[in-house]
Amino acid sequence: MQNREEIYYCQPVFRPPSEAYSLLIQLTEGCSFKCDFCMSNLRKHFLVRDVKSVKKDLDIARKQYGSNVRRIFFLDGNAMVTPTEKLLDVIRYAYQLFPNLERCGVYAHSKDILKKSDEQLKMLFEAGLKIAYVGFESGSDLLLEMVHKQASKSDHIKASKKLMKAGITLSATLINGLGGGNNPEISKEHALESADLVNEICPEDDRIWYIAFLTLMIPSGTEIFKKKMKGQFQEMNSIEILQELKIFIENVKFQNKNATCIFRSNHASNYLPIKGILDREKKNILGTINYGITHTNILRPDFYRGL
Numbered sequence: 255m256q257n258r259e260e261i262y263y264c265q266p267v268f269r270p271p272s273e274a275y276s277l278l279i280q281l282t283e284g285c286s287f288k289c290d291f292c293m294s295n296l297r298k299h300f301l302v303r304d305v306k307s308v309k310k311d312l313d314i315a316r317k318q319y320g321s322n323v324r325r326i327f328f329l330d331g332n333a334m335v336t337p338t339e340k341l342l343d344v345i346r347y348a349y350q351l352f353p354n355l356e357r358c359g360v361y362a363h364s365k366d367i368l369k370k371s372d373e374q375l376k377m378l379f380e381a382g383l384k385i386a387y388v389g390f391e392s393g394s395d396l397l398l399e400m401v402h403k404q405a406s407k408s409d410h411i412k413a414s415k416k417l418m419k420a421g422i423t424l425s426a427t428l429i430n431g432l433g434g435g436n437n438p439e440i441s442k443e444h445a446l447e448s449a450d451l452v453n454e455i456c457p458e459d460d461r462i463w464y465i466a467f468l469t470l471m472i473p474s475g476t477e478i479f480k481k482k483m484k485g486q487f488q489e490m491n492s493i494e495i496l497q498e499l500k501i502f503i504e505n506v507k508f509q510n511k512n513a514t515c516i517f518r519s520n521h522a523s524n525y526l527p528i529k530g531i532l533d534r535e536k537k538n539i540l541g542t543i544n545y546g547i548t549h550t551n552i553l554r555p556d557f558y559r560g561l
């Protein structure tokens with residue numbers, strides 16, 4: 255029986271690293287999709303919690319943390335799937351309770367974004383949904399199909415444009431090494447198509463948006479883990495990973511020279527921490543990658559990598 259003076263969490267919870275200091279509220283559990291590399295739904299049945307319970311958790315948080323909460327992240331893997339009325343209800347309630355709240359955020363699968371109309375997304379933004387974390391994983395349709403992403407490159411482009419039109423900040427992730435080491439052609443396609451995807455979504459103004467590359471991890475129990483065990487999937491090594499990233503960066507070319515795309519590849523899964531603004535700081539980013547390729551002793555060892 256849950257103690258109602260404690261905020262409810264269905265562990266393990268899934269949140270972006272940048273939301274580490276946000277108030278985490280369990281709006282959904284698990285994920286309604288099942289990508290081959292992801293563990294979001296391995297130990298959880300997907301569900302959207304009822305609004306009354308979520309509001310109770312917000313009440314408890316108000317008592318525990320006072321009125322100073324500035325950021326809330328609504329868990330779990332794809333909380334954007336929540337019906338718009340429900341999502342609006344909890345977001346508006348959160349802003350009533352926390353007058354200093356600056357932003358709410360969610361993970362969003364591109365297909366969940368596409369199911370919402372422009373008006374619904376605008377309403378969500380106006381209510382306070384300021385950032386959505388979208389897993390692109392790749393711009394290659396071949397690879398997206400291979401890992402059962404259930405979204406295509408064109409879905410990612412349309413979803414990103416819809417988010418930006420509504421004013422919601424886009425923070426998208428891609429996965430270095432997703433195609434494995436068996437086939438260099440797939441790695442090249444992954445890098446080129448991902449660069450093309452990012453070029454396509456670049457807005458015409460100077461708003462801030464985020465692109466991050468994680469590096470593939472193989473958590474036990476995932477489909478990709480099973481393939482690896484059967485010898486059907488071979489991981490790329492650190493040099494191949496950096497070479498793939500290099501092709502990606504070389505091919506990011508924005509028409510808008512004022513674009514402010516904050517690029518990061520400094521997650522715990524990455525071999526080399528890299529940060530910069532695309533495409534303005536391409537030269538520096540490429541310099542860092544080349545240094546990593548030629549000085550492998552500075553790369554993060556595999557046993558220190560994690561999700």
Ligand SMILES: C[S@@+](CC[C@H](N)C(=O)[O-])C[C@H]1O[C@@H](n2cnc3c(N)ncnc32)[C@H](O)[C@@H]1O
Pocket residue numbers: 268269285291292293294331332361362363364387388389390391427428429468469470471472473523561
């Ligand atoms: C918890 S998921 C939520 C994303 C959201 N559900 C979507 O699909 O758009 C967050 C991101 O972590 C990354 N990720 C998940 N599993 C990973 C793995 N095994 N290796 C590397 N990155 C991974 C993917 O980029 C994924 O989109």
Ligand code: SF4
Pocket residue numbers: 285286287288289292293294295331332363389
């Ligand atoms: S990557 Fe996103 S959509 Fe895919 S299973 Fe994980 S949480 Fe769900």
